[in-house]
Amino acid sequence: MTEKEWITYLKKHLFEKPPVFKTYNEDCTVIQKEEQEFLLITTDALVETIHFKLDYYSFFDLGVKLANSNLSDIAACGGEPEWALLTLGSPIPVDVNWAEPFLQGLNQSLNKFGAHLVGGDTVKSPFFFFNLTLFGKTNFPILRKGAKEGDLIFVSRPLGGSSAFLRMVKTSPLKEIPENLKKAHLYPEPEIILGKELSSKNLATSAIDISDGLLLDLWRICEENSVGAELLQEAIPIEPGATLEDALSGGEDYALLFTVSPSNLHQIGEIETKLKRKFFCIGKILPEKDLYLVSEKKERLKLKPKGFDHFNFK
Amino acid sequence: MTEKEWITYLKKHLFEKPPVFKTYNEDCTVIQKEEQEFLLITTDALVETIHFKLDYYSFFDLGVKLANSNLSDIAACGGEPEWALLTLGSPIPVDVNWAEPFLQGLNQSLNKFGAHLVGGDTVKSPFFFFNLTLFGKTNFPILRKGAKEGDLIFVSRPLGGSSAFLRMVKTSPLKEIPENLKKAHLYPEPEIILGKELSSKNLATSAIDISDGLLLDLWRICEENSVGAELLQEAIPIEPGATLEDALSGGEDYALLFTVSPSNLHQIGEIETKLKRKFFCIGKILPEKDLYLVSEKKERLKLKPKGFDHFNFK
Structure with missing residues (x-):
């Protein structure tokens, strides 16, 4: 399947009824909490060899990039980021030498925009991978839908x-x-x-x-x-x-x-x-x-x- | 680091001030929304060769297991599960033959307890990995803290x-x-x-x-x-x-x-x-x-x- 075919196919497996406002084809999932209060959720992963190589990424850089790619999804929906959960997959023992700069980069970027790391999961993995789930909120979500002729x-x-x-x-x-x-x-x-x-x-x-x-x-x-x-x-x-x-x-x-x-x-x-x-x-x-x-x-x-x-x- | 050392170390990188009620040493992150309304969030990953092998797991089974391991964290906090986001890492082209049973297993388990898949991310990866982030709610979170002598x-x-x-x-x-x-x-x-x-x-x-x-x-x-x-x-x-x-x-x-x-x-x-x-x-x-x-x-x-x-x- 191409990515487009996959998203079309996924529709039938995604729940998109009130209060879930928008799931696929958006930067974030948009869930309506009150009349003018929306929850935004996004998740984005960085996988070693696919999205980065450790010869030109420091662990600090990876933390920054993981935060920023998720923050960018919240930005596209006009949101204010709040809470983040991290899944950390590591092929080597968890060690301050790499975990500290990674978490510093991650938190520095999250904190800059008022978001905070509040939990996660750490697992052994054959390769490094980092997955972040980020929550935000907005009163007026900006969607992909809405552009009109002449805009x-x-x-x-x-x-x-x-x-x-x-x-x-x-x-x-x-x-x-x-x-x-x-x-x-x-x-x-x-x-x-x-x-x-x-x-x-x-x-x-x-x-x-x-x-x-x-x-x-x-x-x-x-x-x-x-x-x-x-x-x-x-x-x-x-x-x-x-x-x-x-x-x-x-x-x-x-x-x-x-x-x-x-x-x-x-x-x-x-x-x-x-x-x-x-x-x-x-x-x-x-x-x-x-x-x-x-x-x-x-x-x-x-x-x-x-x-x-x-x-x-x- | 051992897992215990890692969790102790993580404390300084996790935000645990109101309205964030509990982050580390719990099955879920607990965030207080109202006086008696708490948001529960958990995330759990299944990684090929570490947590499963495809010779005794069908993709349907993997979907079930991923949902259940996350649902179990919500259960431990006395919560009602609501929304789930999936990150799917695949080393092979996404194909109905394996994606369909996987999503069926995942949704069957989520739906059984009133939870729904509402979004996610699909990435190429050198190995299969599946990460779920699950949200729930509760009026009275059950924590690990509280057991007393004689209980x-x-x-x-x-x-x-x-x-x-x-x-x-x-x-x-x-x-x-x-x-x-x-x-x-x-x-x-x-x-x-x-x-x-x-x-x-x-x-x-x-x-x-x-x-x-x-x-x-x-x-x-x-x-x-x-x-x-x-x-x-x-x-x-x-x-x-x-x-x-x-x-x-x-x-x-x-x-x-x-x-x-x-x-x-x-x-x-x-x-x-x-x-x-x-x-x-x-x-x-x-x-x-x-x-x-x-x-x-x-x-x-x-x-x-x-x-x-x-x-x-x-």
Whole structure:
């Protein structure tokens, strides 16, 4: 099965009736607690050799990355993260030398956004794996569903840095890779603050965190809403040192992609001023279910949504 | 580090301030929502080659076991299970042939006790692993803390069957192993109904699910309360086909161990009548921090709390 087939298939095994608001095709499971109070839950694992290699990840880095990839899911739903549970699978005896920096990295990232580690499970395993389940809350969950024709597509920061790092680390020693690319891959900042702003103003018509590449994640928004999208190549922010291909189809950027009705554009300016940041309008939602890139020469290319494939078992 | 050292060490990395009521040394993390409303969270993983082998586990069985081991933690805290998130790590392409029976087993066990699968993550992995995070709720959480000198020690059903199965499966073909032992290991029933009864009557002074062996789990109760215990050998219920050693130190029984003040003994009788079951009073709590077994010849042996060691990395 492809990942898409699997998610479609999973639907019949997932419970999605009140108070469970949304399960599949979302960054978080959304459960309604009160009229305007929602529980957000997400879980994300890092598996040795699949998601990381210990030759370029320290245990501190792994703790940070595990926290951030989960926090990023909460951010995409406009949530405030609260509690985390860790499952730690280890092939070697648990030892302060690696457990301490791992837990420091994990807690540092969680604590930064007001979340805390409150439990878990430690098991022996043939390989290292780390699984985090993170809970959050929000009054107004942002979903993938909601983007409409004409909505403007924003990304929160330059893309492709994480992918460029992974390309370079195959051939270059770690110390020769530019710091900004290392940071993009190892310490991707979850967009919790932005997500909360968008949620509190009920401003984003849809959102997703870019974990599997811009095109693939944008296409998930499009499919969920039976729409398409047009991107302007010159508007796509690319991390210095990365390529357009990295920005379009590289994974693990953890930037936020969100759509906004053109009539609310001025409110984005207000958030930019408040947060002292700049967000990037990279295109708009189309009525037809296709993905286009308008090149710098104004050529309109039809694209295939390509990105990180979690189900590539070759 | 031993498991005990690890848990002691973990304390400093776990957040345990209001509203977080209890994190380490419990079957679940307990978070207080309202004065008499508590959220219970637990997470438990099954890892290929460590916790199961596919030569005697079907994928259906694995789904059941994963659900039951987590449900059992909720049961030990007197909770009602609600929502589950699954992380599925697979070394082979996801395929209906194994995913369908796995999800059927998982959902069948969850649904039986009113819990539902509401989300998760699927990742590629060098080996199979399954991680479940389960949420529940209760008005009166049963903790390990609370057992007092003189309290009677109960177990909910005969012990040792799971351990006897694991011993036999090393040398005998699966079909030659007695059904009751197969059932004890593969389909251990979580004591949700009993846990809820004990909680609603505020009857158990402490409880734990016997996942790592009677002696080890009883000792956890003792340590948490700075007390000891005396067991009567002839009172310990042993699953037919299992040995006393299986019952004392074998893991994965998932029976409930709980303590009750002698003044409330009549209420246990009421629950037995209501549930049409019989529970087993196997000993009592002592003031001194030691563990004794009184043999059938009335000899009093001092025991070491031995059981399944999750941290045996040899």
